[in-house]
Amino acid sequence: MLRIFQRIRRTGHLTEPLPPTEREFAQLGVACQREIARRFQRSLAIRMVDAGSCNGCELEMHAVNNSYYDIERFGLHFVASPRHADLLLVTGVVSRHMEEALRRTWVATPAPKLVVAMGDCAACGGEFGVSYASCGPVSAVIPVDAVIPGCPPSPLQLLNGLLQLLQRR
Amino acid sequence: MSRIQTKNVSSGRVSDLSRDLIQTGQAEALPPWPGLQAQVQLPSDNWGVAAENAVRSGLRWAAVWGDHRPPAIQIFALLFGCDGHLLLQTHVSDQQPELPSQTPAYPAANRPERHLSDMLGLRWRGHPDARRWTRHQAWPADVWPLRREFDCQTLPPGPTPGDCDYPFVPVAGAGVYEIPVGPVHAGIIEPGHFRFQALGEEILRLEEHLGYVHRGVEKIAVGRDAAGLLRLAARVSGDSSIAHSWAAAQALERALAVEVPRRALHWRAILAERERIANHLGDIGAICNDVGFAFAQVQLSRQRELWQRRNFAAFGHRLLMDTLVPGGVAREPDAELIAALRRDGDALRTEVADLLPLLLEYPSLQDRLRDTGILRPDQARRYGVVGYVGRASNLQDDLRRDAPYAPYENLTIEVPAYAEGDVAKRVRVRGEEILVSLTLIDQLLERLPQGPLATPCNTRGRAVEGLGLVEGWRGETLAYVRLDATGRVERYFPRDPSWLSWPALEILLDGVIVPDFPVCNKSVNASYAGQDL
Structure with missing residues (x-):
């Protein structure tokens, strides 16, 4: 137990400020915190839906939760059910086998029901496009409020995309 | 017990099996492709017997896949022994695509063979499970996307309904209940359906229903050039892009x-x-x-x-x-x-x-x-x-x-x-x-x-x-x-190791309590995208 405490003390605080080179971005973080405080009672709940992703986007979604990015400092956090969510973060070219599940998830989400399409597949169809097996971008199935391109988007791009959407609204 | 130091691989030798198959007239030798120890061609009727011989020799079954080359469908199965890989191949007519199943000998062949039934219309004699696997409701049972004549751009007439009536194996008895989970899960994870049958906290049986992230990888590869194929391969399963x-x-x-x-x-x-x-x-x-x-x-x-x-x-x-x-x-x-x-x-x-x-x-x-x-x-x-x-x-x-x-x-x-x-x-x-x-x-x-x-x-x-x-x-x-004369892809089949570890998850949950499912699942961490293709 002592070794664990020593280790935690030695590791210290890792969370990084948003890149100072991108002043706009850093200001975005502050602006969003204000916006989330005002409109979402300081916490914006995200439900992720993999609608046909290769799992690459999910890995980067995990990364925004690590100590360096710590998405929760902005009041954004991931929840287990769409019924608890303010925002759906959807990845993947929507496979036809996930089409109905995505639609039902959207129906289950309460207002304001924001939808963000993360990654090239979700944004425009990416490497997979429209075929017998996939519907193409998320916007082909449910209304989309913002897209975050990238294959996959980096954690900073993901964070930036979410913050921009919130500020825009 | 501590770490095992002695080398212990799949015990049989594939060269012994291929020699036996050839000597007894059950198969013909083929010059092996690079990377293989041996390769043989069998009449389709010997497909099941060859698997029975292989399992007796202690070989590991690795994969099965098919390739439609009208008027035939070429079928391949890969085995592994301590001396390397053996490729079995056979063919059936696309009008009468029936052959013995290898599942009775190798349970690992169960889902890959059903995948081939859904995608190529193969019929397996002696397969213990007649249910579909990869196909949900996006295309009808008499349409096979990997047949040459199937156009990848064949779109369904309307929205695809959910696959709500998949016939899970029922378990009955006093106090037995079911927990349906998915396809949308609680964590940041890929989609799939798990059907638990439990008694109190104990899992009696888990059945997986996958295929939700079927993106048609094998079909959309057709017609790509080599560079395009590698871009697609890197996205079969995003965590295994290099593999x-x-x-x-x-x-x-x-x-x-x-x-x-x-x-x-x-x-x-x-x-x-x-x-x-x-x-x-x-x-x-x-x-x-x-x-x-x-x-x-x-x-x-x-x-x-x-x-x-x-x-x-x-x-x-x-x-x-x-x-x-x-x-x-x-x-x-x-x-x-x-x-x-x-x-x-x-x-x-x-x-x-x-x-x-x-x-x-x-x-x-x-x-x-x-x-x-x-x-x-x-x-x-x-x-x-x-x-x-x-x-x-x-x-x-x-x-x-x-x-x-x-x-x-x-x-x-x-x-x-x-x-x-x-x-x-x-x-x-x-x-x-x-x-x-x-x-x-x-x-x-x-x-x-x-x-x-x-x-x-x-x-x-x-x-x-x-x-x-x-x-x-x-x-x-x-x-x-397989490439055509101009270097375009005619057939691409990636076999992710998850095809073999998903069935293992069902087995290792025997008697585990429901709250331990997430840690067991994560400890196996099979890919959904890699198996759904």
């Missing part, structure tokens, strides 16, 4: 008889080991987190992040996608970055060597991981499980050591293995594999040969085919590629 693109590249290069420069091979192996390390770091943390031990998650996700940042700096992509090109690699880091790669390796070794004992000896963590989700060695062998799931149950097969391909043939590969088969041992194997991979990266950088980064891949003016076989971080990863 799948290396397997596909190797298949292409073997088909086209291209010799990849040694320097590029070293880089490919370095990329593959970096992918293994990144995934092991992330998953060990996640497994510990699934039993509430957040400390490990925080420490290891930190290491994973640093590793991925270096991936981006040195190779241009955090998940290493699109770093391989046909004939070699796309780029290499400069001398300064190579020095940084080595420094990173040393730093990570110190970190992991410090953290691993902490995790592996911490009583309240081990209390949850030990004896949880046991896959016995005989079960692992029966289901032919590969990778760390196999190794924790002493099915050691590691192609880097047991069927080495360049550049691993010149390296000593240590394969950690245990017999307990529980979550704790799967974690331990993965922790120790990180250290092995760090040593390999060191040696590969130390002996980095001079030379170009890629050889041009010229088409040969005729149709060619080849098989790629590499040891991805999840285990043996296979790619079959």
Whole structure:
């Protein structure tokens, strides 16, 4: 137990400020915190839906939760059910086998029901496009409020995309 | 019980089986493709008997796939023994596509054969399960997307309904209840459906229903050029981008008889080991987190992040996608970055060597991981499980050591293995594999040969085919590629190791309590995208 405490003390605080080179971005973080405080009672709940992703986007979604990015400092956090969510973060070219599940998830989400399409597949169809097996971008199935391109988007791009959407609204 | 030091691979020899099949007139010898020990052609009626002989010889069943070449459908099955791989092939007419199933001999063939029924319309005699597997409601039962005449752009007339009536095996009895989970899960994870039948807290039976992320990988590969194929291969399963693109590249290069420069091979192996390390770091943390031990998650996700940042700096992509090109690699880091790669390796070794004992000896963590989700060695062998799931149950097969391909043939590969088969041992194997991979990266950088980064891949003016076989971080990863005379893909089949570990998850949950499902699932960490294709 002592070794664990020593280790935690030695590791210290890792969370990084948003890149100072991108002043706009850093200001975005502050602006969003204000916006989330005002409109979402300081916490914006995200439900992720993999609608046909290769799992690459999910890995980067995990990364925004690590100590360096710590998405929760902005009041954004991931929840287990769409019924608890303010925002759906959807990845993947929507496979036809996930089409109905995505639609039902959207129906289950309460207002304001924001939808963000993360990654090239979700944004425009990416490497997979429209075929017998996939519907193409998320916007082909449910209304989309913002897209975050990238294959996959980096954690900073993901964070930036979410913050921009919130500020825009 | 401690680590197993003796080498123990799938015990039989494929050359003995192929000789027996040929001598008894059941099969004809074929010149083996590069990378194979032997290859035989059988009449389709002998397909099931050959599998029965193979299982008696102690061979591991690795894969089955089909290729529609009108008016025939060519079918391939791959077996592995201590001397390498044996490819069985046969064909049936596309009008009468019926042959004996290999599932009675090898349960691992169950879902791959049903996938072929859904995709190519094959009918298996003696298959114990007549249900569909990959097909949900997006196309009708009498349409087969991998048939040549099927147009990839055949769109359904309207929205595809949910697959609500899949006939799960029912369990009845007083107090038995069902828990349906998915396809949308609670965590940040891929979609699939799990049907639990439980009595109190104990799981009586879990049945998986997958196929939700079927993106038509095999079909949309058709018509691509070699570079386009590798872009797709990198996205079969995003956590295994190197494993799948290396397997596909190797298949292409073997088909086209291209010799990849040694320097590029070293880089490919370095990329593959970096992918293994990144995934092991992330998953060990996640497994510990699934039993509430957040400390490990925080420490290891930190290491994973640093590793991925270096991936981006040195190779241009955090998940290493699109770093391989046909004939070699796309780029290499400069001398300064190579020095940084080595420094990173040393730093990570110190970190992991410090953290691993902490995790592996911490009583309240081990209390949850030990004896949880046991896959016995005989079960692992029966289901032919590969990778760390196999190794924790002493099915050691590691192609880097047991069927080495360049550049691993010149390296000593240590394969950690245990017999307990529980979550704790799967974690331990993965922790120790990180250290092995760090040593390999060191040696590969130390002996980095001079030379170009890629050889041009010229088409040969005729149709060619080849098989790629590499040891991805999840285990043996296979790619079959057939090109037409102009170098366009006619058939691509990637076999992710998850095809073999998903069935193992159902078995190792026997008697486990429902709340331990997440940690058991994470300890196997099969890919949904890689198996749904």
